[in-house]
Amino acid sequence: MKFKLWLIILLFSASKLSAQTKFISSDTASYFKLMFVGDVSLTKEVLEVSYSERKQQYDFQYLFHYIRPVLNLADLVVGNVENTYGIKKDYLKNELNAAPEEFAVALKYAGFNLLMNANRTAIAQESDSWKQNRDFLESLHITQIGSFENEEDRYRRNPSIIEKNGLKVAFLNYFYGIPYYPELKPLVNGFQEDVVERDIVLAKNRGADYIIVYMNWGSEYELDANATQKKIGDFCIQAGANLVVGTHPHVVQEASVKNVKNAKGIHQTVIAYSLGDFISTTSAPLQNGACILELILKKSKASGLTSIADLSYIPTYTAMYQEGEFLRYAIMPVSQVEKANLNVPIDNTEKRWMSSAAEKVRYKFKGQIDEIEYELDDEIIDDVAEVLSITRRPLNEGKDFTLGINNHLLQGLSEFMGEKEEIANKPIVYEGIVYKIQFLSLRREIPIDLDFYKHLKGYEVYFQDEYYNYVIGNFRNLKQANDFCLDVKRNGHKYAYVVAFENGVPKK
Numbered sequence: 001m002k003f004k005l006w007l008i009i010l011l012f013s014a015s016k017l018s019a020q021t022k023f024i025s026s027d028t029a030s031y032f033k034l035m036f037v038g039d040v041s042l043t044k045e046v047l048e049v050s051y052s053e054r055k056q057q058y059d060f061q062y063l064f065h066y067i068r069p070v071l072n073l074a075d076l077v078v079g080n081v082e083n084t085y086g087i088k089k090d091y092l093k094n095e096l097n098a099a100p101e102e103f104a105v106a107l108k109y110a111g112f113n114l115l116m117n118a119n120r121t122a123i124a125q126e127s128d129s130w131k132q133n134r135d136f137l138e139s140l141h142i143t144q145i146g147s148f149e150n151e152e153d154r155y156r157r158n159p160s161i162i163e164k165n166g167l168k169v170a171f172l173n174y175f176y177g178i179p180y181y182p183e184l185k186p187l188v189n190g191f192q193e194d195v196v197e198r199d200i201v202l203a204k205n206r207g208a209d210y211i212i213v214y215m216n217w218g219s220e221y222e223l224d225a226n227a228t229q230k231k232i233g234d235f236c237i238q239a240g241a242n243l244v245v246g247t248h249p250h251v252v253q254e255a256s257v258k259n260v261k262n263a264k265g266i267h268q269t270v271i272a273y274s275l276g277d278f279i280s281t282t283s284a285p286l287q288n289g290a291c292i293l294e295l296i297l298k299k300s301k302a303s304g305l306t307s308i309a310d311l312s313y314i315p316t317y318t319a320m321y322q323e324g325e326f327l328r329y330a331i332m333p334v335s336q337v338e339k340a341n342l343n344v345p346i347d348n349t350e351k352r353w354m355s356s357a358a359e360k361v362r363y364k365f366k367g368q369i370d371e372i373e374y375e376l377d378d379e380i381i382d383d384v385a386e387v388l389s390i391t392r393r394p395l396n397e398g399k400d401f402t403l404g405i406n407n408h409l410l411q412g413l414s415e416f417m418g419e420k421e422e423i424a425n426k427p428i429v430y431e432g433i434v435y436k437i438q439f440l441s442l443r444r445e446i447p448i449d450l451d452f453y454k455h456l457k458g459y460e461v462y463f464q465d466e467y468y469n470y471v472i473g474n475f476r477n478l479k480q481a482n483d484f485c486l487d488v489k490r491n492g493h494k495y496a497y498v499v500a501f502e503n504g505v506p507k508k
Contacts, residue, residue, distance in 0.1 A: 027301065028300065028301055028302065029298050029299060029300055029301060030165040030166045030167060030298070030299045030301065031165060031167075031296055031297065031298055031299075031309060032075055032076075032164045032165055032167040032169065032296070032297045032299075033073070033074050033075045033076075033294070033295070033296050033297075034074060034075060034076045034077075034078065034169070034294070034295045034296075034297070035070075035071060035074040035076070035077045035078070035111075035292050035293065035294050035295075036077075036078045036079070036245050036272070036275060036292070036293040036294075036295070037077075037078070037079040037275055037278040037290065037291075037292055037293075037316075038079065038080060038245075038246075038247045038250075038252075038274060038275035038276050038277055038278055038290060039079070039080050039081070039082065039247050039248070039250065039276075039277045039278060039279070040079040040080065040081050040107065040112065040115075040278045040279055041080075041081055041082040041083050041097065041277075041279065042060075042083050042091075042092065042097070042099040042103050042279070043279060043280070043281045044092055044281075045281035045329065046060070046063060046279065046281060046329050047091055047092055047099070047100075049326060049327045049328060049329070050062075050063075050102075057100075057102065058100040058102040058103070059102060059106075060100075060102055060103050060105075060106035061106050061109065061385075062328060062330060063106060063279070063329060063330060063331060064106060064107075064109070064110035064330075064331060065330055065381060065385060066330055066331065066332045066333065066336075066342065066344065066376075066381055067110070067316060067330075067331045067332065067333055068109065068110050068111060068381075068384055068385070068388070069374070069376055069380055069381060069384045070292065070314060070333055070374055070376075071110050071111030071112070071292070071396075072110075072111045072384065072394055072395040072396055073374070073395070073396070074111065074294070074396055075164045075165075075396060076113060076114055076162060076164070076169075076396070077110075077111040077112045077113060077114070077396065078112070078114045078115070078116070078171070078214070078245075079107075079112055079114075079115060079116065079278060080115070080116040080117075080119065080173075080214065080216065080247035080248075081107070081115045081116070081117065082097050082119045082120065082121040083097045083098070083099040083103065083104075083121065084096050084097060084098050084099065084121060084125065084129060084133045085098070085099055085100070085101045085103065085104045085133055085136050085137070086098070086099075086100065086101040086136065094124075095120065095121065095124035096121060096124050096125060096129070097121050101136065104136065104137060104140060104142070105140065107142065108140045108141065108142055108394060109388045109394055110394070111394050111395075111396050112142060113141060113142055113143065113394075113396065113397070114142070114143050114145070114160075114162070114171065115137065115142055115143070115144050115145075116144075116145060116146045116173040116214045116216070116247065117144045117145065117146040117147045117173065117188075118145075118146030118147060118173040118174050118175040118188055118189040118190075118214075118216055119146070119175055119188075119216045119247075119248075120175075122146065122147035122175075122186060122188045123175075123178070123184075123188050125147075125186055127149070127185045127186055130147065130149070130185075130186040131149065134149075141397060143160065143162075145157065145158065145160045145171055145172075145173050146173030146174070146175070146188070146189050146214070147186045147187065147188045147189065148186060148187045148188075148189075149185070149186060149187070150185060150186075150187055151182045151187060153187070154182075154187050154189075158172065158189070158199060159171060159172050159199055159200075159202060159203040159206070159208065159211070160172075161203065161206055161207070161208055165299075166299060166301075167209050167210065167297055167299045167306060168206075168207050168208050168209045168210075169208065169209065169210045169211075169212060169297070170203035170206070170208035170210070170211045170212065171212050171213075171214065172189070172196070172199050172200070172203070172211070172212070172213045172214070172241075173189055173213070173214040173215075173216075174189045174190065174191040174196065174213065174214075174215055174216070175188060175189060175190055175191060175216045176191040176215060176216060176217040176228070176232060177190075177191075177216075177217075178190035178191075179191075179192050180192040180195040191215070191217075191232065193235060193239075196213075196235070196236060196239055197239050200236075200239045200240040200241060201240070203240075204240065209297075209299060209306035210242050210243070210297055210306050211240060211241045211242050211243075212241065212242065212243045212244075212245065213236045213241045213243070213244045213245070214244075214245050214246075214247065215229075215232060215233070215236070215244060215245070215246050215247070216246075216247050216248045217229050217232060217246055217247075217248060218246060218248050218249040218253070218273065218274060219249060220248070220249060220250055221249065221250055221251055221287065222249055222251070222253070223251055223253065224253060224254060225246070225253045225254060225273035225274070229246065229253075229273050230273075233246075233256070233271040233273065234271075236271075237260070237269045237271065241269075242267070242269055242270070243269070243270045243271075243272075243295065244270070244271040244272070245272050245275065245293065246271075246272060246273045246274045246275070247274065247275070248274070249273075249274040249276075250274075250276065250277045250280070250287065251274065251276050251277075251287055252274060252275060252276040252289065252290060252291055252360065252361045252364050253272075253273035253274035253364060254273060254364045254365070254368070255270065255271065255272045255273065255364070255365055255368045255369055256270070256271040256273075256368065257269070257270050257311070257368045257369060265305075267307060267308075268307070268308045268311075270295075270308075270311065270369075272293055272369075275290060275291055275292075275293055276289060276290030276291060276361070277290055277318075278290050278292075278316065278318075278331065279318055279329075279331065280318045281318060281320070281329055285350075285353035285354075285356075285357060286353065286356060286357050286360060287357075288317055288318045288319075288353075288357055289315065289316070289317050289334075289354070289357025289358055289360060289361050290315075290316050290317070290318075290361070291313045291314060291315050291316055291361050291365075292313065292314040292316060293311075293312075293313050293369075294310070294311070294312045294313065294314065294372060295308065295310075295311055296308070296309040296310040296311075297309060311369055311370075312369065312370050312371065312372035313361070313365055313369050313370075313371055313372070314333060314334075314335075314371070314372060314373065314374075315333075315334040315335065315357075315358040315361045315362065315371065316331050316332065316333060316334060317331070317332050317334050317337075317353075317354040317357055317358060318330070318331050318332075319331075319332050319344070319346045319350050319354060320346070320350060321344075321345045321346045321347070321350065322345070323345060328345075330344075332344060332346075332354070333373070333374070333376065334354055334355065334357075334358040335358075335371070335373040336373065336375065336376045337351060337354060338351075338354075338355055338358075339375075341375060341376055341377055342376060342377065342378060342381065343378050382494075382495075386440070386492075386493065386494075386495065387442070389492055390440055390448055390453070391446060391448075391449075392449050392452060432476075432502070432503070433476070433500055433501070433502050434474050434475065434476065434500075434501045434502075435473070435474075435475040435476070435477075435478055435480075435481035435498050435499070435500055435501070436460070436471040436472065436473050436474060436475070436481070436498070436499050436501060437471060437472050437473050437481065437484055437485045437488050437496050437497070437498055437499070438469055438470065438471045438496065438497055438498075438499045439456075439459075439470055439471070439472065439488050439493040439495070439496040440469075440470040440493065441467045441468065441469045441470065442467065442468050442470075443466070443467060443468070444468065445461055445463075445468040448470070455488075455491050456472060458472060459471065459472045460472070462506065464506060469499075469506075471499060472488070478498070481498045482498060485497065485498050
């Protein structure tokens with residue numbers, strides 16, 4: 001498995017590439033790339049088809065199979081979730097919207113690392129179950145905001161300020177429909193104007209360069225923002241927020257992008273009233289369309305000012321398809337399906353619904369926000385799936401993660417790529433011909449979690465043609481090597497193949 005093709009394609013495939021070559025962190029500016037979606041809650045339909053009788057467990061990884069390469073390219077991926085995890089087994093049976101823990105794990109590998117929680121599910125939770133839920137998400141390196149243990153916890157973690165590449169971005173999350181009520185446990189951020197004003201001032205006092213407000217608001221399935229949403233959105237902007245993102249209407253609504261003048265000059269403000277349901281399995285296909293909002297922030301190292309370097313969106317669609325005897329759902333990047341870049345298992349009728357739903361999204365953002373696409377193919381999709389399965393860590397969980405839109409992959413894979421280094425695991429040299437099974441190839445050597453992947457114990461690494469190649473086994477007999485290779489493939493490494501070594505050197 002090689003990353004080379006993925007590098008070449010994605011480094012040069014952004015639709016606005018000529019205007020984006022400047023989005024590379026340098027001595028003069030730093031960049032912070034964020035992606036936002038609406039609701040990412042588990043649906044009953046996905047739950048019902050995601051249980052494996054053979055494994056006796058749930059598996060939701062397939063749901064994000066086609067969209068993970070895109071989400072994993074952001075520094076930060078944000079969404080609204082109305083689920084609890086593993087607290088009760090009666091999944092989705094009551095207001096707690098309990099989901100299997102495997103669903104949260106799938107969100108992690110999809111790239112999500114910040115989830116909004118000022119919503120009805122948080123209100124329904126008891127304090128103990130809320131703590132259990134928060135601790136579980138934190139164990140996955142996912143931060144949850146919008147609800148808090150108590151007033152002290154709220155003061156400490158609200159606003160939530162996330163710093164990347166020297167930019168500090170503050171996040172606030174409110175639920176319109178309840179007042180701010182500090183005695184509530186867990187404490188849920190209800191929308192109240194004086195509270196919002198104080199929180200935004202606090203964000204500025206704590207050094208925020210950019211302030212984002214997520215609002216749970218609006219009426220379900222209303223195609224346009226209502227007067228209340230517009231009033232609240234304008235209030236948040238006037239109070240000092242730079243971006244307002246809406247959730248709850250379940251469909252994509254319009255956006256408002258305006259230039260505002262203040263003492264520091266002219267800056268752009270954005271209100272995206274609703275990004276739709278990122279996971280949607282309604283019987284009305286046109287409602288299954290949504291989008292990813294992509295924001296790249298730039299901070300000048302000379303002036304210290306932060307501005308929007310790029311603002312774009314990516315239409316998505318939750319498609320339904322048949323896999324053998326099983327029904328499946330998958331979130332797909334619409335443009336790549338429309339261009340036939342991906343060999344997706346959906347019929348022509350579903351493809352037509354997908355394009356029709358995407359056209360509604362495009363109409364809503366026309367004249368306000370431009371569409372952007374990242375070209376994908378089946379090899380890229382499968383490569384990402386295998387790397388995630390081996391490393392057990394999303395690509396955007398690296399320690400030193402910096403992004404520009406045209407170099408995002410090069411830097412986003414900083415944990416896997418780099419200068420040639422001495423190989424720590426040099427293979428044992430055997431005289432004569434020996435056959436090994438090569439199951440992985442990366443641009444940078446990284447250790448495999450052998451506590452989890454026990455079947456890979458004893459693996460070796462050799463360096464060739466700018467790749468670190470992972471092999472396992474030593475066979476004198478080719479048939480035995482081929483039989484073992486089949487076992488390796490059955491364990492999830494479908495690109496595994498046999499390599500012949502002569503005197504410790506791979507034969508070409």
